[in-house]
Amino acid sequence: MxxxxxVAKEAQVSVGSVSRYLNGHKLKEQNMQKIKQAIETLxxxxxxxxxxxxxxxxxxxxxxxxxxxxxxxxxxxxxxxxEMESHNYSxxxxxxxxxxxxxxxxxxxxLDRKVDGLIIFEGEPEWPVYxxxxxxxxxxxxxxxxxxxxxxxSIIVNNRQxxxxxxxxxxxxxxxHMGVISVPQKSSVARDRLNGTFDAFSEKGLDDSDYQIFYxxxxxxxxxxxxxxxxxxxxxxxxVTNYNMALGxxxxxxxxxxxxxxxxxxxxxxxxxxxxxxxxxLTTVRQPVHKMGTVTVNRMFERIKNPTIxxxxxxxxxxxxxxxxxxxxx
Amino acid sequence: MxxxxxVAKEAQVSVGSVSRYLNGHKLKEQNMQKIKQAIETLxxxxxxxxxxxxxxxxxxxxxxxxxxxxxxxxxxxxxxxxEMESHNYSxxxxxxxxxxxxxxxxxxxxLDRKVDGLIIFEGEPEWPVYxxxxxxxxxxxxxxxxxxxxxxxSIIVNNRQxxxxxxxxxxxxxxxHMGVISVPQKSSVARDRLNGTFDAFSEKGLDDSDYQIFYxxxxxxxxxxxxxxxxxxxxxxxxVTNYNMALGxxxxxxxxxxxxxxxxxxxxxxxxxxxxxxxxxLTTVRQPVHKMGTVTVNRMFERIKNPTIxxxxxxxxxxxxxxxxxxxxx
DNA sequence: TTGTATGCGTTATCAA
DNA sequence: TTGATAACGCATACAA
Numbered sequence: 001m002x003x004x005x006x007v008a009k010e011a012q013v014s015v016g017s018v019s020r021y022l023n024g025h026k027l028k029e030q031n032m033q034k035i036k037q038a039i040e041t042l043x044x045x046x047x048x049x050x051x052x053x054x055x056x057x058x059x060x061x062x063x064x065x066x067x068x069x070x071x072x073x074x075x076x077x078x079x080x081x082x083e084m085e086s087h088n089y090s091x092x093x094x095x096x097x098x099x100x101x102x103x104x105x106x107x108x109x110x111l112d113r114k115v116d117g118l119i120i121f122e123g124e125p126e127w128p129v130y131x132x133x134x135x136x137x138x139x140x141x142x143x144x145x146x147x148x149x150x151x152x153x154s155i156i157v158n159n160r161q162x163x164x165x166x167x168x169x170x171x172x173x174x175x176x177h178m179g180v181i182s183v184p185q186k187s188s189v190a191r192d193r194l195n196g197t198f199d200a201f202s203e204k205g206l207d208d209s210d211y212q213i214f215y216x217x218x219x220x221x222x223x224x225x226x227x228x229x230x231x232x233x234x235x236x237x238x239x240v241t242n243y244n245m246a247l248g249x250x251x252x253x254x255x256x257x258x259x260x261x262x263x264x265x266x267x268x269x270x271x272x273x274x275x276x277x278x279x280x281x282l283t284t285v286r287q288p289v290h291k292m293g294t295v296t297v298n299r300m301f302e303r304i305k306n307p308t309i310x311x312x313x314x315x316x317x318x319x320x321x322x323x324x325x326x327x328x329x330x
Numbered sequence: 331m332x333x334x335x336x337v338a339k340e341a342q343v344s345v346g347s348v349s350r351y352l353n354g355h356k357l358k359e360q361n362m363q364k365i366k367q368a369i370e371t372l373x374x375x376x377x378x379x380x381x382x383x384x385x386x387x388x389x390x391x392x393x394x395x396x397x398x399x400x401x402x403x404x405x406x407x408x409x410x411x412x413e414m415e416s417h418n419y420s421x422x423x424x425x426x427x428x429x430x431x432x433x434x435x436x437x438x439x440x441l442d443r444k445v446d447g448l449i450i451f452e453g454e455p456e457w458p459v460y461x462x463x464x465x466x467x468x469x470x471x472x473x474x475x476x477x478x479x480x481x482x483x484s485i486i487v488n489n490r491q492x493x494x495x496x497x498x499x500x501x502x503x504x505x506x507h508m509g510v511i512s513v514p515q516k517s518s519v520a521r522d523r524l525n526g527t528f529d530a531f532s533e534k535g536l537d538d539s540d541y542q543i544f545y546x547x548x549x550x551x552x553x554x555x556x557x558x559x560x561x562x563x564x565x566x567x568x569x570v571t572n573y574n575m576a577l578g579x580x581x582x583x584x585x586x587x588x589x590x591x592x593x594x595x596x597x598x599x600x601x602x603x604x605x606x607x608x609x610x611x612l613t614t615v616r617q618p619v620h621k622m623g624t625v626t627v628n629r630m631f632e633r634i635k636n637p638t639i640x641x642x643x644x645x646x647x648x649x650x651x652x653x654x655x656x657x658x659x660x
Numbered sequence: 661t662t663g664t665a666t667g668c669g670t671t672a673t674c675a676a
Numbered sequence: 677t678t679g680a681t682a683a684c685g686c687a688t689a690c691a692a
Contacts, residue, residue, distance in 0.1 A: 003669055014679045019671060027677065045442060049382040050669030053684045056379075060422070060443075067408070074404045078397070081423055090443060092390070092420050093411055112375055113390075113420060254584040333685055344663045349687055357661060380685030383668050 002044040010038035062092045062110030065121035079293025104129045117300045139303035145188050154313045155296050162285045162318040163196025171204045174329025175237040178211045179230030182241045193241040216245045223248025240268035260325040281323035288316050332374040340368035392422045392440030395451035409623025434459045447630045453477055469633035475518050484643045485626050492615045492648040493526025501534045504659025508541045509560030511570040523571040546575045553578025570598035590655040611653035618646050
């Protein structure tokens with residue numbers, strides 16, 4: 001392994017000069033040339049251990065999430081990874097697979113590795129690590145969930161408002177009975193989406209007898225089951241608050257030969273590009289996943305550069321794509 | 331930051347003893363107790379920088395892949411991450427997004443970070459980094475592709491044989507005309523699957539006039555297009571060599587109201603659990619993704635422990651699930 | 661079995 | 677502007 005000592009000897013300068021050169025300091029032009037030359041001929045590579053030992057920086061950031069197998073998380077990771085790379089940073093992945101009691105250990109794992117920052121997907125205020133998060137001394141960014149601690153930024157989307165807007169518009173199109181496929185109200189995202197739905201219902205004067213809620217478990221299968229249950233009850237307007245379950249619902253409808261926008265009116269949450277393939281005219285609330293990744297990374301580096309800035313809650317807008325999968329009754 | 335010096339002082343032993351204790355050496359029971367106690371009261375955490383500076387180990391392994399957004403890669407990553415964690419290792423992710431000319435830089439990136447091992451998904455012998463890979467001094471494991479270099483292990487599945495077996499069985503069921511949806515023959519996996527198909531054709535005496543190949547681009551959309559093209563030509567037996575395109579094909583069939591196993595005979599490659607949801611009786615070649623992850627990690631640690639062991643090509647078996655999506659004509 | 665001392669590659673402090 | 681040298685936290689060779 002080539003060290004700066006060897007580079008220094010080769011260039012006939014001191015290690016200090018080499019170190020300074022490497023860190024962008026100015027020195028005598030002639031020496032800079034000699035060092036540059038020496039680095040090339042020796043193929044010197046910096047040693048991140050030694051660097052980190054002094055600077056306490058790893059040039060890596062940790063990502064903690066529940067599960068990396070959803071479209072949302074894999075798209076987001078991919079986006080973040082791409083952005084990080086251009087900063088010469090790497091990402092350290094960690095998932096807790098529904099084991100909330102393991103979250104603390106996961107965070108320790110990442111912290112032990114001295115990541116320079118931490119990105120948490122859908123962390124919840126109810127987590128037992130609540131206390132911990134406040135005391136972490138590196139930048140922490142919460143994605144998709146608001147964690148309103150002094151040192152934590154949150155990047156979120158306006159789920160509640162989007163759901164409300166979507167449902168309002170559907171009702172305005174003449175739909176006064178509706179089936180909703182949602183998930184147990186254990187996360188803020190889940191609550192926001194369903195509450196937004198309720199907001200619209202009450203604003204438009206629909207009550208309990210006008211809608212039916214089916215609670216699935218995020219799986220395609222439960223979406224399928226939900227569609228079956230609701231449609232069997234005679235409902236013809238279905239809203240699904242989650243992409244994966246929406247897929248299951250669509251599956252059921254296709255199997256039954258039901259035509260969207262005619263036999264059934266259908267809308268759901270999804271992601272950019274996903275539904276475009278088969279359902280270009282599907283009515284969806286589209287989450288700006290790529291933008292979330294980009295904003296997250298940008299914010300992370302702002303924080304790394306300036307750790308004292310005040311925390312922020314950055315809210316991005318979902319797009320509403322109004323296709324032809326909702327029948328116009330009016 | 332608590333150091334072993336402070337632990338040593340607290341426990342009234344020397345730093346050497348603490349270091350040895352930390353590394354599992356035996357020492358006087360009494361001292362071990364004192365050190366253990368001191369570590370707890372001071373909440374000592376090891377410093378991976380300092381450790382790495384001496385040992386040149388990062389307790390991390392690098393993963394290089396094309397794209398992390400396929401079911402295959404995200405499942406595999408998840409599995410690897412889970413296994414790694416139990417070894418107290420973390421993973422460093424890197425994707426090159428079809429930019430083959432960037433692969434070398436990506437590998438350098440990982441190597442600069444001193445990963446203790448490298449996992450490469452679907453690396454190809456044609457890559458310009460061919461030379462590099464041989465000279466890497468850490469364990470390298472190639473997943474899903476055979477990279478027969480002296481220091482590289484390969485974990486693969488028997489794609490060619492599986493395709494052949496599947497097609498043979500389909501032909502034996504009475505199907506003598508067939509549509510195949512494949513991808514451009516640019517990767518060994520792609521070639522294996524299609525060649526296995528051809529193997530069966532020639533063994534069973536089918537020739538050019540008996541089958542039709544549609545080349546897609548891995549996208550669901552192209553699978554949809556492929557199914558449309560082939561079925562419009564009157565073919566009723568379809569084999570898809572790729573899961574994503576299979577989804578697209580199924581989509582087309584459902585839209586057309588075609589019944590699997592009756593109107594259309596259908597088989598494809600997929601993954602454990604994926605098709606079970608909607609198509610429990612679908613005939614598939616099922617790739618052992620989880621096992622691949624586990625075997626990869628195990629092999630990695632064998633290599634890390636004993637870097638001199640000879641390289642191996644470990645071939646896992648695809649399972650063939652014979653459902654009822656193939657009509658029995660015999 | 662334990663303690664001491666040196667070095668890993670880098671940065672930063674202090675003099676020159 | 678540069679050079680020499682002391683840290684950073686740990687592992688280990690050597691001595692005791």
